[in-house]
Amino acid sequence: MIDIGCGCGGWISDVSRIIKPTEAELAVADSSEKALEYAADILPDEVNCYKVNLLDMQWHNRWDIIFLLDVLEHLQDDRQAAKQAYDALSPGGLLFVSMPALSAFWTWNDELAHHKRRYARRDLEKLAEETGFILRDSRYFMFFLSPLLIVSRWLTNRKVAKSSPDAARDVSKAMHQVPHPVVNGVLRSVFSGETPLGHLIRFPWGTSIFGLFQKPPAVREELPT
Secondary structure (H helix, E strand, O other): OEEEOOOOOHHHHHHOOOOOOOOOOOEEEEOOHHHHHHHHHHOOOOOEEEEOOOOOOOOOOOEEEEEEEOOHHHOOOHHHHHHHHHHHEEEEEEEEEEEEEOHHHOOHHHHHOOOOOOEOHHHHHHHHHHHOOEEEEEEEEOOOOHHHHHHHHHHHHHHHHOOOHHHHHHHHHHHOOOOOHHHHHHHHHHHHHHHHHHHHOOOOOOOEEEEEEEOOOOOOOOOOO
16 A cells, blocks of 8 residues: 655554554655655655656556545646556555545635645545546545634634735644644544544535545456356
């Protein structure tokens, strides 16, 4: 399995604590050499690091599982990236994606983060239809905490609108810092409680969305009797 657009490698670092690199090939890929340098510092030596162009990865039937976590929203041509993931997967392989959800949640922070779009479930259905994938599941998450995000963005909207670009980035950086341990513990508990419930019901909205895509399995030819 490989995490494409891996950033600093945190996700595969977590996965490697459960699935050992000696049991299955684990890898990360990114277009940024600097990101891969950071990733190499925290990943086990057995994890491979690849520098790739996400729009032209040149892999074919290579991976069983691909992660594209908070990646597609940054790309002008998200369809091409998804098609590249399709080509890179072996038949029956799985693609896990996450991205910011719903244009109604668009704020100044999306602009600072260089987001091109937010996604609804119907967008994931269309993405699957246009790239050949089977959409196995799609669900919104960050449902319980979405009111807090809306309020926090609304309270800072006027301040950011009147700020210089550098000052706006400072506001965004401050908002993304880990809060006080007590506050962080409460938020973690709320978010953790959403996970088991999210397996039973589909939340009507959330600030993020998860999608599980599958490349169609290979068709086996029946031998003549």
